Amino acid sequence: MMTMTNQKLQALFNTMTPKTSALMFPVLMLGGLMLSPSAHAALLNPSFEDGFDNWDIIGDVSIDRGDIGINPPFNNAQALLTTASLGADDSPADAGAFNFSGNSAVTTGSTPELETFLGLAPGALDMSPFLEGFEGSAIAQSFTVEEEEEDLTVSWNFLTNDSNSDFPFTPNSPRDYAFVVLDGEIFTILADTNSSSLASSSTVFERETGFQSLTLPTLSAGVHTIGFGVVDIQDNFATSALLIDIPPSSEQPQQTPEPTSKLGLFLLVTFGLVSFAKRRR
Ligand SMILES: [Ca+2]
Ligand SMILES: [Ca+2]
């Protein structure tokens, strides 16, 4: 009985195979096209919902889900960067009180770890010979822009325990700051210790700007690299931080099915064509 069934199946398979193969060819071609990598039009994982997937990070960088006391502007996660702490953390707080990742910020200037990560020249983050960068943290991502890509808008919030310089040669000069790097150049300073939008913060930091938006200019088609960072100026003390979040809508507009659903669609099309062929026979 079992043998008969197998023979019947084998006979059925033999009659079907030529036509099935002929049908499979265009379907496989279609499947191959569907399974090819899709064109990524913009930042991947811009909203940090997948942690730092697709991002490069250096220094004290962590995913914050509102634990700092400020909810992420988009969905449930935001990037938190600080200038803590190669040296002592902020007095009188215990060491590490303003470090959220367990990884220390990295050096700038003569040992330009931060500049090198961002494609900047050593010392590029110094404000002046008397207002040098000391340590900081950054995130960066390289991404491809298609011609029809919408402009990228970033939400940021600068938080600080620092104040303007009281150094005799640089009285009242701003110190720590947060910045954007685009394609290896400092594109803009987001905020510094002198920013007029700084107000008292409900977080562990003394002051914050609150979330603000930055829209980047329309980028040419091709590969670009964007970076965000925060740096200690003049000394290692009085931590500053930067929150970054980017709307998930700026993620690739050309949505394609996931591999699993692609496989499901492929099988559906294949079996659909096979049954269609069988009905015709
Ligand atoms: Ca988010
Ligand atoms: Ca520091």
Ligand SMILES: [Ca+2]
């Ligand atoms: Ca500082």
